[in-house]
Amino acid sequence: MNNDETDEQSVASAAQPFYQLGPDKVMDAVESLGYLCDGRQFPLNSYENRVYQVGIEDGVPLIAKFYRPGRWSDEQILEEHQFSFELQDQELPVVAPIRDAEGRSLFEYENFRFALFPRKGGQGPELDNLDNLHLLGKLLGRMHAVGAVKPFVHRPVLNSQTFGHDAVATVSEFIPAELKLSYDSLVRDLLQAVDEVIAAAGPVAHIRVHGDCHAGNILWRDDNAHFVDLDDARMAPAVQDIWMLLSGSRDRQLAQLSEVVDGYDQFFEFQPRELKLVEALRSLRIIHHAAWLASRWEDPAFPMGFPWFNTVRYWSEHILELREQFAELSEPPLQVM
Structure with a gap:
């Protein structure tokens, strides 16, 4: 790869930080944590980050959230996760990240940081009520x-x-x-x-x-x-x-x-x-x-x-x-x- 190609990729990465995050990479990231994807994948409404519903073999779908590079530090993301866990511990209805056997909730796959969440159904509340x-x-x-x-x-x-x-x-x-x-x-x-x-x-x-x-x-x-x-x-x-x-x-x-x-x-x-x-x-x-x-x-x-x-x-x-x-x-x- 020559220098011009490297420069072009750097510009593309800065302008579109998710340009390499295709369906295969999303499934590979999820499977790196021990899950087996069934091939179903649906992008959810998110612009700041990228969020997908991912089908799991013999299980319920999971939500995979890939964090926008350069926005939050690891410490800031983990602090948000910890807040979610504290709320969950108090039995508040907050959708918190899934933790692995070692208690980790933030993961990395080929330079993309991501977290997994349980899927929760529902619709927006009627605030006129x-x-x-x-x-x-x-x-x-x-x-x-x-x-x-x-x-x-x-x-x-x-x-x-x-x-x-x-x-x-x-x-x-x-x-x-x-x-x-x-x-x-x-x-x-x-x-x-x-x-x-x-x-x-x-x-x-x-x-x-x-x-x-x-x-x-x-x-x-x-x-x-x-x-x-x-x-x-x-x-x-x-x-x-x-x-x-x-x-x-x-x-x-x-x-x-x-x-x-x-x-x-x-x-x-x-x-x-x-x-x-x-x-x-x-x-x-x-x-x-x-x-x-x-x-x-x-x-x-x-x-x-x-x-x-x-x-x-x-x-x-x-x-x-x-x-x-x-x-x-x-x-x-x-x-x-």
Whole structure:
């Protein structure tokens, strides 16, 4: 192999870190742990990592998750796994990785790090159902009671620097020229407002949280829920996992919040002053999501999965959404009824 070929492969690997992860390699990785695959394999909805349902001879299918190279360190992944095990030990419905006979949960096959999970069926919960929200509040209260026992050491903290200021630096390179001045001015004012809201809230406890607790990461079946995908677990205010369950008009969100908190308080004390952070956290998530798409745009899976991204229309709507968030930051925060 000559140097030019090596350089071309390095560029391809950087742009598409999963380009060598074909079906055969997925099965070879699973079988390296002693399983016998039956040839059935289905990719599941995941972009940051690659996740597959893999059929097993004389057994139920397993879920194989291959971690995006360069995103998390081994220590950070194992810290997420350990959090899952702690939650599972407290009989919380969390889908934790499978451990081998030696207690290992993170494995490597030909430079790909991966983990195996049991398959859990279900669908997204109906968050318009207040009874469902009451149950989810109970589960989050139990989860946060475990999360507050000790901090993450290796995983990051959710803050306005990484989710806001650093994210804007990434996004700014993608903004069309005709919108750049408007965007730069808006996010400067918006992040200043976010920082002021966070400062005004005073000292807020940061605990281990799910970090991405939306309906897509909750499986619902037979009136029971299972939390999946703790890949974004980090240190954050407890309300980070709560506000993502709320939607609709203000009155509707107040009713939803009341149900969540009523269940939550049975297991962990909710801090009402954290509600001041909701719109600031929502603003940071919107900015960070755009930056995530921008930072992954060279991965061919992203233009195929998000064809609407990086168009003038997308950025115009993104700016409008940020303007609405800027207005929301000046509104009174939600209150528990």
